[in-house]
């Protein structure tokens with residue numbers, strides 16, 4: 293069994309994924325690509341005003357990782373504004389979770405094979421849930437943690 297890899301959790305998807313400056317006809321526009329985790333970091337910290345600590349928790353990543361993501365996002369946006377580039381939003385190692393606000397730590401099911409994450413539904417055993425990506429049975433997050441502890445990771 294491959295080690296589960298936790299992706300960066302996002303609770304929102306942008307409605308617009310391309311922004312471009314108004315330029316003279318025929319002039320070339322360069323663009324920067326913002327990944328979905330970068331946009332989520334900006335949304336949580338800059339727009340919702342969360343502390344990095346709290347925003348990192350929402351995305352299921354460390355504060356250090358969050359700091360790197362938001363720095364990268366700010367640089368790309370600055371580059372676009374200062375140098376007149378377009379911004380495209382695409383990709384990123386993300387997992388979209390609905391109702392993220394209701395997320396409680398430890399209360400979700402994950403795919404032990406590919407790392408897919410979903411909110412745990414009360415009364416539904418995780419092993420009855422099938423991963424939409426790879427068809428594996430899901431397990432509770434704390435089962436993975438305790439397995440890791442046993443292996444001394």
Ligand SMILES: [Zn+2]
Nearest residue numbers: 401412413418
């Ligand atoms: Zn579950």
Ligand SMILES: [Zn+2]
Nearest residue numbers: 403406423426
């Ligand atoms: Zn899976």
